[in-house]
Amino acid sequence: MSTTPRKPWPYPLRRAMQALPLIVVIAVSNFFWLRLAPGDLADVIAGEAGAATPEYMAELRRQFGTDQPLAIQFAAYLKRLAHFDLGWSFRYNESVVHLILERLPATALLLVSALVIALVIGCAAGTLAAVSRWRALDVAVSVISTLGFATPLFWLGLMLMVLFSAHLHWLPSGGMTTLGAATHGWAYIGDVATHMAMPVFCLAAYYLAIYARLMRASVLEVAGLDFVRTARAKGVSRFRTVLSHVVPNALLPIVTMSALQFGTLLSGSVAIETVFSWPGLGQLALDAVSSRDLNLLLGILFVSSLLVLAVNLLADLAYGWFDPRIEVER
Structure with missing residues (x-):
């Protein structure tokens, strides 16, 4: 049978x-x-x-x-x-649940914007540094990334606030929107964008430095593998080799690192939201700790854990997209 x-x-x-x-x-x-x-x-x-x-x-x-x-x-x-x-x-x-859903969009906007900026600029800077190894661009990327890695986020946020808000008056010092301003459409989007410029840059600076250093090392490692030398021997241009063969394989450690560091990024938003008075989950969690509101704090921790697990699942699925040799359907 x-x-x-x-x-x-x-x-x-x-x-x-x-x-x-x-x-x-x-x-x-x-x-x-x-x-x-x-x-x-x-x-x-x-x-x-x-x-x-x-x-x-x-x-x-x-x-x-x-x-x-x-x-x-x-x-x-x-x-x-x-x-x-x-x-x-x-x-x-x-x-x-209502409190978390009310604050979650603000935190998600902050985290996603910072993560996208850190990934795009960090990977591009790391790739350029690896291609121009030991040249002026490589040294500049290494120095800037080291400074970004060593600078405390809260100190950077305060310095940005002093420069762009107190002295130059270019950007608002805190909040998500201008109080009392009844803006709609593109005016509202522009208002939110000006308020999130400093907190997003401050949160992205640390992770941008990490991804730039990691991408540089990953590109140099992949560039020495056999399939890259084979592509070059077949007459493929250096630009196309880097773009089509080296970068997709070098991105795998970046995907892993970004998934592992999402929890750290989420916890780092607490300091950034406090410095810039950003109405997100980080500031809500800090208020819950100071007031000993255990139900609220338990809910925030639980939802944050679910978000970290979801991001790690998306990272596993992304492996198959960057490298078709990895089978995620087995």
Whole structure:
């Protein structure tokens, strides 16, 4: 009796299923790690009020659910996650999902813009540096990338603010839009673009330096492989060889690095959003930490973890596009 073999699930779906245990581990770890921090939202409210009676503190903890045993709180947390419910922010008196969805577009705009700029300019600079090895352009790229790698993001942001906002008055010092300006269409897009110029450049500078150095080393390594020498021996021009053979293969380490560093990029946005008063998830997370709003902080950490896992999945799928020899459908 012959049996027809079952068709395997698509690769993206299999990877998503493999990530489910990791998501559970992340959710459990975040819950218990945050419970190790001293204080809660009731302590913050009492401190802001100046004083509070023990009865008032007990009533606050009863409303917030922090008076229950840790096991019961953990069971309630897992039940909410099973129903895709991230809980309620007692600090903002709003749903955590609503707060995250309200701030997520601003953070996504900042991160995507910075990542695209860092990848495009960094890869182009690294390729040019490798092609002109040990020449003036290579030295210039190496010096600038070293400075970008060593400069603290918050210091660079403050210096940009002092130069372009305080002295030159070219760019706004903070926020996402001009307060009180009822702009629409292209005027609104231009207003947002001027506000995001400094934070995007500041966030992209560090990663641009990393990608430039990595791309230079990767191009030099690929340029010495046999298939590149074969292409040159067949009469293919140097420009076409670099563009068609060297660069696509040299981009594989860049894809890996960008996926691994997306979490670092997301955490770096906290400092940038704080310096430039950018209304994104980073500033919301900082407010949640200072106010001990654990439900909101747990929701932000959980959503951030999902974003990092999604970016790593996209990086795996991108391997097959850059190098057809890699089979992602096996």
